[in-house]
Amino acid sequence: MAERRKGERVTFERGIAAHMMGIDGTWRRDCTMEDISETGAKLTVEGSVEGLHLKEFFLLLSSTGLAYRRCELSWVNGDQIGVNFLKTGEKKKKASRRTAAET
Template identity: 80%
Template sequence: MTNERRTGDRVVFERGIPAFMMGIDGTWRRNCILEDVSETGAKLTVEGSVEGLHLKEFFLLLSSTGLAYRRCELSWVNGDQIGVNFIKQGDKSRRDGRRQTLDPAVV
């Protein structure tokens, strides 16, 4: 059994859910199967090679039209399976800046 690194609960799909991976710049796209998912990440089985793809940051498209998606970064690779972490909207510095502008008396 592998060491579980994920902290949140995960949902495992019996047959997997067809999805797509796409480069941030749109220069590549791969079919994949969503094997399991949690609030923070997912495990994917990728069709075709991932060699040479820019996987530091990419989109996981959950619909063929691209309307449902998550921004991802690569966590691990094991053969044709990869683990991804979901990237939250906004970065830490932007969120910290918003917190500082809140007036505690108003909240």
């Protein structure tokens, strides 16, 4: 597979245990973070991702949920997926414009 990632990547020898969770909290999957960059990560997902809303979801990096990244699906290859990290405020900017337009 051709390298498409813009940032420098850190690869984990054994992977890092993490969890994926729907934005609305209706689903959760265990996963292993294989590598990470400033802009995204490669995950190996336990169980099927079929039927999950992966347009936007959380990648939980701690058991308490205090360390997380908001993600969107980039690619799927079997049980591995690529995700792009969404920057803080991307959705808020759109909401702010909508609110300003309504008033």
